[in-house]
Amino acid sequence: MRDAISALVTAALVAAVQADELPLAEIPDPALERPRDPAHGDWATSVALRSAKSAGMNPRAVAEIISARIAGHADVDAVEIAGPGFINIRLSAAALQRVLREARDAGLDFGRSAAGVGKRVQVEFVSANPVGPMHVGHGRWAALGDSMVRVLAHAGWSVEREFYVNDAGVQMEIFAKSVAARYLELCGRTVTFEPEWYQGSYIAEIAREIHSAEGDVWMDRPAAPRESHFKETAYVAVLEHLKHVLHEMGVDFDVWFSERTLHEPTVGGGSTAIVRGIDALRTAGYIYDLDGAVWFRSTDFGDDKDRVLVKADGDYTYFAADIAYHKNKFDRGFDRVINIWGADHHGYVARMKAAAAALGHEGQLDVVIGQLVNLFRNGEAVRMSKRTGEMVTFEELLDEVGADAARYWFLRRNTDQPVDFDIELARTQSADNPVFYVQYAHARICSILRKAAGDEVAARYATAAALSAEFVPGDADLTPLTEPVELALMRKLSEFPEVAEGAATDLAPYRLTRYAEDLAAVFHQFYTVCRVMTDDPALTTARLYAVDATRSVLETVLALLGVSAPERM
RNA sequence: GCGGAUGUAGCUCAAUGGAUAGAGUAUCUGACUACGAAUCAGAAGGUUGCAGGUUCGAGUCCUGCCAUCCGCACCA
Secondary structure, three states, X not given: OHHHHHHHHHHHHHHHHHOOOOOOOOOOOOOOEOOOOHHHOOEEEOHHHHHHHHHOOOHHHHHHHHHHHHOOXXXXXXXXXXOOOEEEEEEOHHHHHHHHHHHHHHHHHOOOOOOOOOOEEEEEOOOOOOOOOOEHHHHHHHHHHHHHHHHHHHOOOEEEEEEEXXXXXXXXXXXXXXXXXXXXXXXXXXXOOOXXXXXXXXXXXXXXXXXXHHOOOOOOOOHHHHHHHHHHHHHHHHHHHHHHHHHHHOOOOOEEEEOHHHHOOOOOOXXXXXXXXXXXXXXXXXXXXXXXXXXXXXXXXXXXXXXXXXOOOOOEOHHHHHHHHHHHHHHOOOOEEEEEEEHHHHHHHHHHHHHHHHOOOOOOEEEEEEOOEEEEEOOEEOOEOOXXXXXXXXXXHHHHHHHHHHHHHHHOOOOOOOEEEEHHHHHOOOOOOHHHHHHHHHXXXXXXXXXXXXXXXXXXXXXXXXXXXXXXXXXXXXXXXXXXXXXXXHHHHHHHHHHHHXXXXXXXXXXHXXXXXXHHHHHHHHHHHOOOXXXXXXXXXXXXHHHHHXXXXXXXXXXXXXXXXXXXX
């Protein structure tokens, strides 16, 4: 619909210039926008304001000329000139009815766009260290990343979800020592716990599992093989646990990428990915040696300071591995790579982008910084779990509020805003809880459809979508839909493609939550004012059509959010 | 000290450089004898942290302050 109206304005401009009414050297872009105030119509353009100077005319006079050529078109109900020279266009009922038909015909494909067609994007998110449970911030990034993938796929991108497993490095060694210490305690030994070792109760749980499965056999073995064995056993257990919790959330990754593979030589005694990564930067001319260390000149790409890749003692930094990892990503042929990181890593963004640029992929790496999550219960800040006395884990939160509420609340805020998550509020099933407000609208619609079809008919279909596909005729006459609330409903439905597209370009799924709440609100208003089942068969059919299109769009939005669309609640 | 984010109604948050800055919530007043009241209608609520600047137009862009949060390793 946007394209149609945009073309209309452009045609008016061209005609006015050709008729010598407007002295313009070139035709400006109409740049249609949605007026903030619905009273100003469906679409507005400031093209008269922008071209007044070059035309040497009063903006309102320019607007008069353009609007005179738009008025009277079948899609246009009214054209008004407002303020300093805005042109406000109100769509006709016929135009809105046409969009309604598009929405229902498209079903779950409504709002698909071609922005990413033919292009591959990888989204890497969560990537929690496999040495313990996920915290609630990881839950937010899981919801965000998964929804972002869905939104990008809707915009035509070919998308992969990836989890980077930090299974190398010192935190794994500390993890192994911590588990081994708890194991030795179970064997009756007294162990002095080093301050840097992990204290969490999950460490003892893992040790208990190993002890009950394997007994005391490791007690008198040398520390090195014992810790090595415990590292592998415990790490696999944690990783499986992470996968399990994420699956409960509805998030399943396509690729679990092991950091270790970056440190291992290729078959036949070749180099490691890390060495190849540094070599690539060296070839490009961004590597130098200083004070016994190997440096990456990241300041060439706007970083604050150059970064060390190989320390004076010969060890590689974490950043060196990350460069190898990102080189690997681009070598896999992705046109675009998106990382979702916690806010505590934002200082890392500049050097990572510098590395991507130095590898020849400037502008192909996006880093989304997710702010943290503050937990509340009835307005009181919550930090510690009652059960364990430690930080509340994501798994505990998920168990308590369920995947739908968790995802919805995590997605509701812009990523650069911290989320205040009230556990009790997320659990309540009332209007205070927006996820239930939206789901209720969907359930209410399904109830109407069942009622209209009759119980016997409804019982023959597994879903409301299947029922309405048979029961509500696709060629229904929509001209009876002319009430203000009906027009408002159709207007809101017509906005969906722009919202979906904007969410993809700006990597901002939170906009979909706002849209979902708006659409649910307009539907409830419609429901209050307009009875669906009336004595007039033509009106009833048209309204059922509108109701079913609303159901379909709600289902689509919720699917993009990764939240279920229940037919009964 | 340097860098980043944030600052909008009592509270939680919206607002591609556009018009009288919007929702929800809390407060107050109303609406079920037919499709789900888990709903709807109405009232009230603002110097967009402060001061300049850019322009037809600034919550939005620029500069300088103030406040809050987070980073600032040859850690991972």
